[in-house]
Structure formats: structure tokens, C-alpha cells
Amino acid sequence: MSIESHYDVVVAGAGIVGASVAWHLATAGARVAVVDAVGPAAAASGASDGAVSVASKKPGPLAHLASASLLYTRKLSAEGILAGAFHARPSFVFGQGEAELAALDALVSKLRTISGPVHVTRDGPATGLACLGPGVERLVTLDGEGHMPGHKAVRAYLSAPGITPIWPAPIQGFDIDDGGVTVLLGDRRLRAGHLVAALGTATKDLFPMLPIIPRAGQLFVTDRGAPGVLPGSLTAAAYLVAKTEAPDVLPLPPVVIDPLTTGQFLMGSSRENHAIR
Numbered sequence: 274m275s276i277e278s279h280y281d282v283v284v285a286g287a288g289i290v291g292a293s294v295a296w297h298l299a300t301a302g303a304r305v306a307v308v309d310a311v312g313p314a315a316a317a318s319g320a321s322d323g324a325v326s327v328a329s330k331k332p333g334p335l336a337h338l339a340s341a342s343l344l345y346t347r348k349l350s351a352e353g354i355l356a357g358a359f360h361a362r363p364s365f366v367f368g369q370g371e372a373e374l375a376a377l378d379a380l381v382s383k384l385r386t387i388s389g390p391v392h393v394t395r396d397g398p399a400t401g402l403a404c405l406g407p408g409v410e411r412l413v414t415l416d417g418e419g420h421m422p423g424h425k426a427v428r429a430y431l432s433a434p435g436i437t438p439i440w441p442a443p444i445q446g447f448d449i450d451d452g453g454v455t456v457l458l459g460d461r462r463l464r465a466g467h468l469v470a471a472l473g474t475a476t477k478d479l480f481p482m483l484p485i486i487p488r489a490g491q492l493f494v495t496d497r498g499a500p501g502v503l504p505g506s507l508t509a510a511a512y513l514v515a516k517t518e519a520p521d522v523l524p525l526p527p528v529v530i531d532p533l534t535t536g537q538f539l540m541g542s543s544r545e546n547h548a549i550r
């Protein structure tokens with residue numbers, strides 16, 4: 274079996290992580306191949322809500338990283354590469370009952386400790402959003418977050434010159450030696466100086482020693498609704514509670530609603546950890 278091509282880097286996986294890494298490497302002058310078993314954004318990146326959120330992240334390093342990442346995404350959007358993919362929009366987090374109101378208190382104090390683009394612009398009774406029912410006790414409105422459908426970001430990143438797309442091509446294994454790495458694609462082989470593994474939850478198939486726990490989720494997309502009903506993402510504070518508590522103590526379902534530019538609403542998503550894909 275002959276070596277088909279030589280690259281500086283082979284990026285395994287054309288999700289948002291692989292596509293972003295490939296764009297940064299190609300922009301720096303590297304010769305990059307991106308290999309995917311199916312095609313771009315075929316897995317989690319194509320199915321996600323697309324919220325670019327700081328509010329939903331646990332306080333501490335994750336929230337600080339999310340804030341830095343949001344700033345960087347806004348910069349790439351302003352510079353053009355993500356201009357058609359990312360857009361800024363307000364976020365609304367609502368709550369009722371003791372656990373949700375405590376989660377909103379924690380959200381507001383968390384955002385005070387993070388320097389970055391996300392700010393509370395209003396915190397009070399749930400007025401101004403017609404879609405919220407009368408039982409809702411408190412609404413926190415945030416400015417600075419955004420929305421970026423994963424498939425749009427992946428397409429934008431992969432448009433860089435210097436990236437060779439290779440799919441459908443499931444990677445079956447790799448051999449590392451002193452000179453680099455040989456990537457095995459069934460009856461083809463690629464040679465590269467470096468291999469970047471960005472296979473999402475499937476990374477565990479090639480690197481079984483990694484502590485990756487696959488997670489499943491479901492979401493659905495509605496038909497087009499009336500324009501302007503919801504100007505930004507709407508999240509139940511139960512979603513924040515779910516980040517710190519077991520799912521069975523949730524006060525209410527952790528609903529998240531993302532209005533899409535098409536006028537549709539993306540609603541979801543459930544999350545469940547499981548060890549078998």
C-alpha cells in the first residue's frame with residue numbers, strides 16, 4: 274500500500290474543533306489535510322443549538338474560558354472569517370421557585386467576576402417578553418452573547434486556502450514513528466508531520482485511554498414563527514441548576530429556545546451521559 278500524500282498536519286475530524294484548528298494552521302502557512310468519516314459538521318457540531326454562551330457555563334475556569342472564547346469569536350466575526358456565521362444577540366434567563374431563583378442569583382454574581390463582553394442589562398419581574406407565562410417570577414436579560422450555527426462556522430473555517438478536504442474517509446488507525454505519523458484510511462494512507470485528533474466523542478475509538486464519556490441529546494426545530502416574538506435565546510434557570518445538581522432534583526425541565534435567522538425556533542436540548550454509543 275503506497276503513501277498517497279504528505280502534509281504538515283492531518284486533522285482528524287471536520288467538526289468545529291477540527292475545522293478551527295485547520296484554519297489556524299493553514300492561515301499560519303501549514304499544509305493541512307482535514308479527514309472526516311462522513312463530511313463537515315456531520316456529528317455534534319452540525320446538531321448543536323449554536324449558543325455562544327458564558328451564562329450557561331459553570332463558574333470558574335470554564336466560564337472564564339467561555340468568555341475569552343466569545344471575545345475571540347467576536348473578533349473573528351469582525352475580521353470577516355466568521356462574519357456570516359456569528360451574530361450577537363441578547364439572552365434571557367428566567368426562573369421561578371427557590372432553586373431557580375438561587376441559580377439566577379449565582380448567575381448574576383458569576384458574571385460580575387468575569388471580565389468580558391457579557392453584562393446584565395436588566396434583572397427583575399418577567400415583563401417585556403410576551404412568550405413568558407404569568408408564573409415566571411424573575412427575568413435576567415444579558416447583552417454580549419451570540420449565536421453561531423456549528424455547520425456555518427465549520428464551512429467558514431474550511432474555506433481557507435491550504436486545506437485539503439478528504440471525506441468520506443473513516444480513519445482506522447495511525448502509526449507514529451520518529452519522522453511523523455502515518456494515518457490509515459482503509460486502502461489509503463496519508464503521511465504527516467503531526468496528527469490532530471478532533472473526533473469529538475469518537476476520539477475514544479482511537480485513543481481508548483482518554484476519559485471521554487459520550488453524551489446524547491435531543492432537540493427539535495419548529496416551523497417559522499411570527500417575527501420578533503423572541504429577539505434572543507431564552508433559557509430556563511433550571512438549565513443552570515442542571516449544571517450543578519443531579520437531573521432528578523430539577524425543579525422544571527431545563528428548556529432552551531434559540532430563535533434562528535430563518536424565523537424557526539430550535540428547542541432543546543436534553544442531555545444524558547451514557548457509556549455506549
Ligand SMILES: Cc1cc2nc3c(=O)[nH]c(=O)nc-3n(C[C@H](O)[C@H](O)[C@H](O)COP(=O)(O)OP(=O)(O)OC[C@H]3O[C@@H](n4cnc5c(N)ncnc54)[C@H](O)[C@@H]3O)c2cc1C
Nearest residue numbers: 286288289290310316317318321322323324444473475490
Ligand atoms: C444536542 C446538542 C446541543 C449542543 N448545543 C451547544 C450549544 O448551544 N453551544 C455550544 O457551545 N455547544 C453545544 N453543544 C456541544 C457542541 O456541539 C460540541 O461540543 C462540539 O460541536 C464538538 O465539536 P467537535 O469538533 O469536538 O466534535 P464533532 O462535531 O462531533 O466532530 C467530530 C467529527 O469527527 C468525525 N469522525 C468521528 N470518527 C471518525 C473517524 N474514525 N475517522 C474520521 N472522522 C471521524 C465525525 O464524522 C465528526 O464530523 C451541543 C451538543 C449537542 C449534542
